[in-house]
Amino acid sequence: MKILVVEDDQIIREGIKEFLEEFSYTVISAKDGREGLEKFSKDINLAILDIQMPYMNGLDLLKEIRKESQVPVLMLTAFNEEEYKIDAFTNLADGYIEKPFSLPLLKARVDSLIKKNFPNQETFSYQDLEVNFSSYTAKLDGKDVDVNAKELEILKFFLKNEGQALTRSQIIDGVWKDSEEIPFDRVIDVYIKELRKKLKLDCIVTIRNVGYKLERK
Structure with a gap:
């Protein structure tokens, strides 16, 4: 399964990539929303998007992805305000995780979304x-x-x-x-x-x- 991770914090981005790759996920990473949009393709199975990023934030990137794909999307946010969560779900995000978060928790959410959206791999x-x-x-x-x-x-x-x-x-x-x-x-x-x-x-x-x-x- 191929996962796109878009996160401007290098430590978080590389940490997610290295951790998920230990479990045989293929991870494509991008440092901002614009690069994330460039790297998004039809063979991406799941996207993990930070909200606050330069050039294009995660919510705007989600809107662009939804124009062409219904791939499951998990949002990362450092904010507790309801408006960010409402905006994410309004634009058809499949879930969110608030920072700071544990990598095992993130993987559990990823595994769940993959299992839900790709139940029978033929x-x-x-x-x-x-x-x-x-x-x-x-x-x-x-x-x-x-x-x-x-x-x-x-x-x-x-x-x-x-x-x-x-x-x-x-x-x-x-x-x-x-x-x-x-x-x-x-x-x-x-x-x-x-x-x-x-x-x-x-x-x-x-x-x-x-x-x-x-x-x-």
Whole structure:
């Protein structure tokens, strides 16, 4: 998921970026409203906007974003006055956080908005790879790749748990249905090997003595 963070305070901006990237979010940052508008694009999944910024404040930037997108937007404000909150919601913000705030709280709000607005992720893009989980198809460098359904189900399970280390048993419990014959846990290693080979998924990393994790670079 790609997040746009627009904040004129460098320490806060870099702190948010570094913290969210630890949880495998892709963060695009901007130091003022004008730069934020320039960096906003259709592939942004969520925006975090400070209100008081030079050149263009966060509320004006929100108005511009709403002209072309309904992407979830979280406002950061140092003000307690109701007028700022009312203005934010009037312009269709999805929430606000008052400064000072904790980074874990911010992440919880981000996770909640992402889960609410993107409940069923049916596609996956990574470098030159495009996967469609609805049609069980994959393309690498624009060419079809022969993958089986179970390989893609495992990939989708990784995507749902992106950034988390998963044991082989957790993968089996999450992917194999009750009606299916449960494989030995080491079979997961074979599936991972095939995913890495066929789809060039170097983002599936081995966690020693634990299992595997999807972590986009």
